[in-house]
Amino acid sequence: MAKPGKLDQRITLEQLSLVSDGGGGSTKTWAGLSVAPIVWAHVKASGGRETFDDDRTNATATTTFTIRNRDDVQENDRIVWRSEFYNIRHVMRQGTRDMYLRIVAERGAPIQAGVETLNQFSSAFSEAFA
Numbered sequence: 001m002a003k004p005g006k007l008d009q010r011i012t013l014e015q016l017s018l019v020s021d022g023g024g025g026s027t028k029t030w031a032g033l034s035v036a037p038i039v040w041a042h043v044k045a046s047g048g049r050e051t052f053d054d055d056r057t058n059a060t061a062t063t064t065f066t067i068r069n070r071d072d073v074q075e076n077d078r079i080v081w082r083s084e085f086y087n088i089r090h091v092m093r094q095g096t097r098d099m100y101l102r103i104v105a106e107r108g109a110p111i112q113a114g115v116e117t118l119n120q121f122s123s124a125f126s127e128a129f130a
Contacts, residue, residue, distance in 0.1 A: 007040035011065060012080040013073060033072055042066040043081060046104065060108040062089075069101045079105050 013033045018026040032038070048061040063086060065079055079086040086105035093101065 006042045007067070009041050009043045009081065010038060011041045011043075011067070013037050013039065013077060014080060015074070015077045030078065033077070035072060036070075039067050041081075058108070060106050062104065062106050065103045065105060066100050067103065069096070069098050071096070073101065073103060079103065 014030045014037065015033055016028055017031045019029050019031075021027045042065070044064045044066075046062040046064050048059065050057055050059045052058070063081075065081070065086075067073075073088070073091050075088050075091060077088050079088060084107055086107045088103055088105045090104040091101065092104070
């Protein structure tokens with residue numbers, strides 16, 4: 001796996017949270033994890049692909065992030081690296097005694113099932129403030 005000196009990139013781990021809108025309701029927003037959201041990581045490009053759907057081209061890039069082991073990272077979270085958003089697809093948990101945690105994430109893809117896609121989130125946001 002990665003050696004401590006190879007953890008040379010700063011990333012931010014974020015989760016989707018409900019935040020009070022001040023009017024008695026709430027809105028969904030991305031926020032850093034509650035404990036140490038900014039961590040050192042080893043970043044390795046894993047591949048990419050392009051598809052053509054609904055008269056448009058969709059490009060995605062898969063990247064593997066290796067960080068020190070922790071138990072609060074989930075598949076419906078995301079990573080921010082170099083001002084780009086990476087949706088976590090798989091958290092490779094091998095045990096609590098392992099020193100590192102590998103995370104496979106995609107840039108340019110909607111967030112994981114169970115959470116609204118970015119397009120749906122944008123539409124709901126636009127409708128709420130139209």
